[in-house]
Structures are given as structure tokens and as C-alpha cells.
Amino acid sequence: MTATQPAIVNTLTTGRLPKWAPWALLAGSWVVMSAVFALMSAGGGGDFNIALAIFLGTVLFDVAIFVIAYLVEGARQAKNRLVTSLVATAFIIALLPLISLIFTVLSEGLHRFDLQFFTSSMRNVVGEGGGALHAITGTLLITGMATLISVPVGLLTAIYLVEYGRGPLARAITFFVDVMTGIPSIVAGLFAFAFFALVLQDPGIRFGFGGSVALSLLMIPVVVRSSEEMLKIVPNELREASYALGVPKWLTILKVVIPTSIAGIATGVTLAIARVIGETAPLLIISGFTASMNYDLFSDRMMTIPVFVYTQYANPGSDVQAYLDRAWAGALTLILIVMALNLIARLIARIFSPKLGR
Amino acid sequence: MTTAAPSVRAKQRPADRIFATSTVVAGSLILAALAAVAVFLIAQSIPALLVDPAELKGSPSSFWAYVAPLAFGTVWAAFLALLMALPVSLGIALFISHYAPRRVAQGLGYVIDLLAAVPSVVFGLWGIKVLAPAVTPLYTWLTENLGWIPLFTPPVSGTGRTILTVAIVLAVMIIPIITALCREIFLQTPVLHQEAALALGATRWEMIQMAVIPFGRPGIISAAMLGLGRALGETMVVAMVLSPAALITFVLTGSQNPSTIAGNIALNFPEAHGVGVNALIATGLILFLITLVINSIARIVINRRKAFSGAN
CATH class of the missing domain: 1.10.3720.10 (MetI-like)
Structure with a gap:
């Protein structure tokens, strides 16, 4: 007996993106942008700018999630997902200067963070x-x-x-x-x-x-x-x-x-x-x-x-x-x-x- | 025989009087200090207004010709900073109050507060040594491709020490202030309004649009004004990053930038003497009045809101 049973359809999740989709998209966008920048720095010289790669990758993610959600879930859900991703983007934008600042201060400040710095003045x-x-x-x-x-x-x-x-x-x-x-x-x-x-x-x-x-x-x-x-x-x-x-x-x-x-x-x-x-x-x-x-x-x-x-x-x-x-x-x-x-x-x-x- | 019971009054001890009076004195001292700020700044400004303007730095035609580019630069830089900081801060505040999982939201708030803990002189050092070189290629691209927009008129600054760089650093510095206030206000939104919107089938964004934003609008406005006040008075970033000139221009990426009042004071005060000191104090008085007005308006709006919401 091989009566083909139709697969049970969960009506609550049809037409919705799976839960992991935004995360996978975000990681994917970062990887893509990093790859583009790595190729550019390898081909045309210049430094590999990780901050710009992360930033543009996040922007790419914003666009991608909107388009995909629009195709799968419809206009209202797409707008919702767009705002969600934009809000997260704002948070990442604020983190970039903080991380850059702390990293720079640590790496540049440690050169002279020694005993002499704390035991002498600038006299003469x-x-x-x-x-x-x-x-x-x-x-x-x-x-x-x-x-x-x-x-x-x-x-x-x-x-x-x-x-x-x-x-x-x-x-x-x-x-x-x-x-x-x-x-x-x-x-x-x-x-x-x-x-x-x-x-x-x-x-x-x-x-x-x-x-x-x-x-x-x-x-x-x-x-x-x-x-x-x-x-x-x-x-x-x-x-x-x-x-x-x-x-x-x-x-x-x-x-x-x-x-x-x-x-x-x-x-x-x-x-x-x-x-x-x-x-x-x-x-x-x-x-x-x-x-x-x-x-x-x-x-x-x-x-x-x-x-x-x-x-x-x-x-x-x-x-x-x-x-x-x-x-x-x-x-x-x-x-x-x-x-x-x-x-x-x-x-x-x-x-x-x-x-x-x- | 007394017929009516005398009203019982607490015994007034001398120590009670002394303590109560000292608290009143301390409180009045604050008001006196604020008044003294205005009085002494005015007293020291008067010589600058009376002197022959040729003795001022750069020999302007009048004191007001000396102040005008500085006042313009102050407002222009703060406005640009607010333009960049407000959308980002709103996003972060919404992210923390309505999007992030509740368990990590508090921690994310601390991370943003870390930005507020960084001293301004460190921001200045970072702006000139890290940010300015990083954005110079972008400025070059902007002037080459979008030079027809008046904001990006060539020639481009070779060092990145432009008013746009200053505005970016200022934006980073006022983001935590605006975020903290907006976060508090968004968290006060009545839960019933939000749940009603969600129950009617609204997506989360539609709920925020319908319930959270209208409720928080006065708060958002005053938070923005407080951030503006901070950006207007910020000194060290401007003094360290900007390459200043005495002119009024809207160009964002050139090497000739209008300085700000605060930055101008910090750069010129150590070497100033005679009436030059008075002129700088007079510009400081103008800055004080501008920020006083903006802060007062913002506080009045916030305080009125408190009465509305029934939060207290």
C-alpha cells in the first residue's frame, strides 16, 4: 500500500520566513562584503577596512531582508522586517566607533604606559x-x-x-x-x-x-x-x-x-x-x-x-x-x-x- | 481650666532651625551661582563691546562681524550632528526597549552608556587620528562625483579636518544622551495600548507607529534638544579636529571651515590677553544664552509631559 499521504502543512508557519533566516542573512551579508573588500584590497592595494565592510554588509542585509520578506511574506511583514533590521543596524553603527575608539586607545596607549610615565613629570x-x-x-x-x-x-x-x-x-x-x-x-x-x-x-x-x-x-x-x-x-x-x-x-x-x-x-x-x-x-x-x-x-x-x-x-x-x-x-x-x-x-x-x- | 484644646506644635529646637536653614542656603546657593555666571560673564564682556573692533583678532568691522561666523559654525555643526544622531538614537532606543530580548536589553543599555563615559578629549584624539584619515577618501569621492551639490563643492580638504568630521564625532557623543532619554520614554508607553494594537493584528512596527511614537513624541523632541544643547557646547573635539577659518560657508568637505564659539575659545584663550580675553568671554556669554534657552525649552516640555503621563 503506497497511498501517498500529503505532508501535513502547518498553517501558522506557511508564508513566513523560518526563524533562522535573518541571522543567516546577516552573517551572509557580512561574509559577502568582507570578501568583496578582501578582493579589492588584494587587487588594488590599500588596507582592508573591516569597519566599512561590516557597515556596508549590514546595509546589504537591510536591503536583502526587505526584498526576500516582500517576496515571501508580503508588504506589511516586509516593512516590519525592514524596520527591525534598521533598528539593529542603528545599534551596530553606534558600536563601531566605540570598538574602534577602545581598540585605538589600547593599542596606541600601551607604547608609553610604563613606570616612567607614572613617576616623572614633563619638567625639562x-x-x-x-x-x-x-x-x-x-x-x-x-x-x-x-x-x-x-x-x-x-x-x-x-x-x-x-x-x-x-x-x-x-x-x-x-x-x-x-x-x-x-x-x-x-x-x-x-x-x-x-x-x-x-x-x-x-x-x-x-x-x-x-x-x-x-x-x-x-x-x-x-x-x-x-x-x-x-x-x-x-x-x-x-x-x-x-x-x-x-x-x-x-x-x-x-x-x-x-x-x-x-x-x-x-x-x-x-x-x-x-x-x-x-x-x-x-x-x-x-x-x-x-x-x-x-x-x-x-x-x-x-x-x-x-x-x-x-x-x-x-x-x-x-x-x-x-x-x-x-x-x-x-x-x-x-x-x-x-x-x-x-x-x-x-x-x-x-x-x-x-x-x-x- | 482651658476650654479649647491648644493645637499641639512640634517643639522647634535650635538644631532643627540650623539644619533646615543650611539646606535652604545650599539650595539658594545654586540659584545664586547660576545668576553669578550670567553677571560675571556680562561684566567681563562689556569691554569687548565698547572697544574699537580693529583691536579684536582678525580686525573685523565690528564685534558682531567677529561673532557671526562663530555663531553660524556652532549652530551648523550642532545641527549636522543632531541630523545624524537622532535617527540612530531613536533606532537604538527602540532596539533596547522593544526589540532586544529582555535579558540582554539592560546590558546593551550599559554598552551605549559606555560611549557617554569616554572623555571628550579622547574623542578628539580619536577623531583626528582615526576618523579624519578614514573619511578622507570618502570626501574625495564625494567632491569628485557630487561636487555639483553646494555642500560638496571642491576643492576637497586633504586632511579630513572638516566640519563634517567634527559633526560625526559630535553625533557619536550625543547619541548616548538622546538614547537614554528616548529609552526611558518608550518604556513608559502604556502596555495596554501596545497589547491592544498587537491583538488587532498589527505587526511590531505598526504597533510602534500607532502606540509608542505618538505617546513619546514630546519626549523625543526634548531629548533631541538636550542633545543639541550638548553638541552646541562641546569644545575639545572642535578645537582638536577642525581646521578653522573665519567665514560662513555651507561646504562640508572643504579645508575652509567656520569654527564654533567653544572651539574658538579653547584655541585662543591660552594666548589671549587684554581685550582679546573679554571678546572671548563675550562669545562665551552668547553660547551660554543659546544653550540656556534651548535647555529651558526642553526641560519645560519634559516636565509638562510628566504631569500628563501620570508616571509620578
Whole structure:
């Protein structure tokens, strides 16, 4: 008996592309474009540009998936697939510069990422050698001072907004703190310069403390926003329990509200430091640049890592490569510091946050 | 014998007063600082407006002739950056909020936030050493084949240090800002609206078109404006990548590019003296006012939205 049974047709999947189809198409497009580029670089010389190959391969995929889906699934599904692939393309486009940047900073920065770089300044150095010790101490001093200014002001403002503030003053502060997050960093530097040049009557003033003031202007709104969010999520029951025991309001805030939210506040402060530690423009204006060590925030020019990177790039001597190598090493140092701060912030949030579950 | 019970008031301790007052002072200090920024910038700008313009850099006919190319360059570069960044950011935000599997979405968000963590001076170094050489062949091709479009009028820049390169780097820098805001807004879309659209047979794109985009439109606009504000004030990339000239031109790929206010300040401030310093501060004041207006509008739109959505 060989009565041919018709194959059972799954009506849910007919007329649809199989699930693996987009992935296979994407991989296929990348391979095709890479092959084209490899042939071109083999035939016509020139370098093999992997980023461009990936990018054009993704574009090819966008077109291919639209055409194939249009033929198999119809116009509406094709449009849906096109948008899906375009959205994924956007993500890949954003990844390309990130990967390229990290790769370049690592490969170029490691040339001079040595002991000498961290143990010597640029004093009397022309050409090779030298290091960024003066810039690293400068960054630590200026950013530390900025943190000392910003954290009390920012935290007290956040407490005001959450615990005390009602009415027009609180609304004005909330609004202008938001607006302040958008102040261009160079304007903060110009303000610090204009302020101290007028107050101290020195039209060419350059000193580290001014840099701290400029950075505080950028840092305070970030601290206020993050602390405010953290204070808001402290449960009201804790405050009420404390009041019920007869504890005054200020002690309730100091002993109950802040300890409960301290992990979140510390995370916010660390992220704020990470944000301002890479600022270049304000420090270029008010702290200036120098080749020597300077431990005094209140007199003379003070170098910082971002400005170090900029000046090494912008004012090279006769041996350009030595200066560029130092610039890249400085960039690598800066990125490592920022990444470390971000990591610390996440660790603080994870380890010290109050355990609410039982 | 008291007839009416006296209303009980909490005892005001001195420590309570001191603490409350110090928080008010801290809050007011922020408002005072913002006012001080405006006051001191204005005070230091006045000499530049009163001086004989011949003493300014490049001897322009007036202070405004000095500012005009810079203001144009600032707006032009930021506009180009926004033009490139907005579609990409919308795509990424949708990808993270509605397309990526939920388990990896959070991680992808962190990856984009990494872009925001890179200091601007590193972006500048990357722009001049990696991006500019990489795009130079493309610019050559554009001027040779599309030179009849005014944007690509030859001659081409030999170094790639053009305003288009600057705009690309600026776009990369503002993508994480716009993405983060749009992502938050898209995630707030009422789930019922989305499920209703899907239940009626809409594809995912049709659902986004009908439910997510209309809901998020004000948020998208203000996110774009905040990104624009950041691009307007970005300094180091312009100072490092652009080869500047004092002129107004729309050409994207030439070697003569209008500089921006922020970039011009960073390049000239270290060597400036006398009234030159005041002129630079005056341009900074203009930049401050432009960004202040744009940020305020964006914040007002966002805040109004909060009241609508009932998210708070």
C-alpha cells in the first residue's frame, strides 16, 4: 500500500520566513562584503577596512531582508522586517566607533604606559621620556577639591528638595538644577576665570582652585539629581517611626534617612566624579598648563590629565611621535580611571544597598 | 481650666532651625551661582563691546562681524550632528526597549552608556587620528562625483579636518544622551495600548507607529534638544579636529571651515590677553544664552509631559 499521504502543512508557519533566516542573512551579508573588500584590497592595494565592510554588509542585509520578506511574506511583514533590521543596524553603527575608539586607545596607549610615565613629570623634557605625574596629582587635587565643594552643597540641596522644600523656591531650584546640567563646560571655565579675575584683580589668573570651582558648577547638578532620587525612595514609614519615638526632624534625616540611602548617594557621587574628571575645556581656561609639579591649589598653573593629553597633541616638539605616544598613554590612563570609577559605583550600589528582602 | 484644646506644635529646637536653614542656603546657593555666571560673564564682556573692533583678532568691522561666523559654525555643526544622531538614537532606543530580548536589553543599555563615559578629549584624539584619515577618501569621492551639490563643492580638504568630521564625532557623543532619554520614554508607553494594537493584528512596527511614537513624541523632541544643547557646547573635539577659518560657508568637505564659539575659545584663550580675553568671554556669554534657552525649552516640555503621563 503506497497511498501517498500529503505532508501535513502547518498553517501558522506557511508564508513566513523560518526563524533562522535573518541571522543567516546577516552573517551572509557580512561574509559577502568582507570578501568583496578582501578582493579589492588584494587587487588594488590599500588596507582592508573591516569597519566599512561590516557597515556596508549590514546595509546589504537591510536591503536583502526587505526584498526576500516582500517576496515571501508580503508588504506589511516586509516593512516590519525592514524596520527591525534598521533598528539593529542603528545599534551596530553606534558600536563601531566605540570598538574602534577602545581598540585605538589600547593599542596606541600601551607604547608609553610604563613606570616612567607614572613617576616623572614633563619638567625639562624635550622629545622622548617624561611622564604625567604632575598631571595625575593635579587631577586628583582639583577633582578632590571639586568633590569637597559639590557633595555638601549638592546633598544639602537634595535634602531640602525632598524633606523641606515646598512652593516656588523648591520648584525654581528643581528647574534650574535641570537647566544647569546642560551648561557647556567651557562656560563654567569662563565663569570661574571671570569671577576670580575680577575678585582677585589679576587679569591673567591661572590656578587650580579655580578649576575646582568650575568643575563644581558641573558636578553639583549631577549630585543633586542622583541624591534626590535616592532620598525619595526611602520609605516614609521609616521617617514616621522615628518621629513617633520623639526624634527631632534633623536627627531623623541624619540618622535614619541618610544611612538608608547612603549607598545610592555614594554611587551618584562616584558617577559625578567620573563625569567631571575627564573635563578638559574649563581646566584649560582657568588652571592652564605647566610642565612642572604643583601641589598648591591656590597659586600657579596646575596640570591635569585631560589638559595633558590636549597639550601633548596640540604643542608637539620636534619629535612628534614621542608627544603623540604620551597623549595616547594619557588618554588610556583617563579612560581607565573613568571605567574604574564607574565600576566602583556599581559595586557600591550592589554591596552596600540596604537588604530589603528577608 | 482651658476650654479649647491648644493645637499641639512640634517643639522647634535650635538644631532643627540650623539644619533646615543650611539646606535652604545650599539650595539658594545654586540659584545664586547660576545668576553669578550670567553677571560675571556680562561684566567681563562689556569691554569687548565698547572697544574699537580693529583691536579684536582678525580686525573685523565690528564685534558682531567677529561673532557671526562663530555663531553660524556652532549652530551648523550642532545641527549636522543632531541630523545624524537622532535617527540612530531613536533606532537604538527602540532596539533596547522593544526589540532586544529582555535579558540582554539592560546590558546593551550599559554598552551605549559606555560611549557617554569616554572623555571628550579622547574623542578628539580619536577623531583626528582615526576618523579624519578614514573619511578622507570618502570626501574625495564625494567632491569628485557630487561636487555639483553646494555642500560638496571642491576643492576637497586633504586632511579630513572638516566640519563634517567634527559633526560625526559630535553625533557619536550625543547619541548616548538622546538614547537614554528616548529609552526611558518608550518604556513608559502604556502596555495596554501596545497589547491592544498587537491583538488587532498589527505587526511590531505598526504597533510602534500607532502606540509608542505618538505617546513619546514630546519626549523625543526634548531629548533631541538636550542633545543639541550638548553638541552646541562641546569644545575639545572642535578645537582638536577642525581646521578653522573665519567665514560662513555651507561646504562640508572643504579645508575652509567656520569654527564654533567653544572651539574658538579653547584655541585662543591660552594666548589671549587684554581685550582679546573679554571678546572671548563675550562669545562665551552668547553660547551660554543659546544653550540656556534651548535647555529651558526642553526641560519645560519634559516636565509638562510628566504631569500628563501620570508616571509620578
